[in-house]
Amino acid sequence: MRFFDRALVNGRSIRVRSTEETDGDFAHGDADHDLEARRRSVIDRPWVWLSQVHGDGCVDVDAVGFESACGAPADSSVTRRTDLALSIQTADCIPIALWSLDGVIAAVHAGWRGLEAGVIETATRSMRTQSSAPLHAYVGPSIGPECYEFGAEDLDRLEARFGSAVRAKTNDGQPALDVRAGVISELLRNDVVIEVNDDVCTACAGGFFSYRARADTARHATVIWIEES
DSSP: OEEEEEEOSTTOEEEEEEOOGGGOOOOTTOSOTTHHHHHHHHOSSOEEOBOOOSSOOEEEHHHHOHHHHTTBSOSEEEEOOSSOEEEEEESSSEEEEEEETTSOEEEEEEOHHHHHHTHHHHHHHHHHTTOOSOEEEEEOOBOOGGGOBOOHHHHHHHHHHHOGGGEEEOTTSOEEEOHHHHHHHHHHHTTEEEEEEOOOBTTTSSSSOOHHHHOOOOOEEEEEEEEOO
């Protein structure tokens, strides 16, 4: 499991945890009834989870309430609440945890479709309706360009939008997408301070689930919450 902690104001702190293969499967609807136990082993409090749709939707948990937020068709969630954990699930897409120093947090699921749809801009805009403090980011493991062969037409379109850094080559020389480069570009464009950029490749590094490389149905969880002093 990956660990990241950062102090906020007033003695509070944020906690970010990003699971690995050895931590088990965090996919929703898993027939294994131990999902809740696995969640509690990470953080023992209610988890907000989403029915991720590779779009730009963002759920304001404080506005809609915990019950309505869970399972919502969206790819990011935002809250100020200190009694909940925000989570997203990945097996190649990029997990992003965001926070402001005065205690607004967000969890973002960013695959290439969500990146193109504007999920990062939507999430940061939602956070800024609640805070004027600078935003910070933890960017977790995802598939790397060395393993991510990509179609020419889609690649041309993404390069036109996000810049030449998203165009790459696989290990065997095929056209590839560096979706992380696009995510980093969007975070910087939206004035987010990147504190962690964990660029290990989920497809080839070992110890991770990968849908693209192995058609894994299991998922990692990336979770952020606020810890009171």
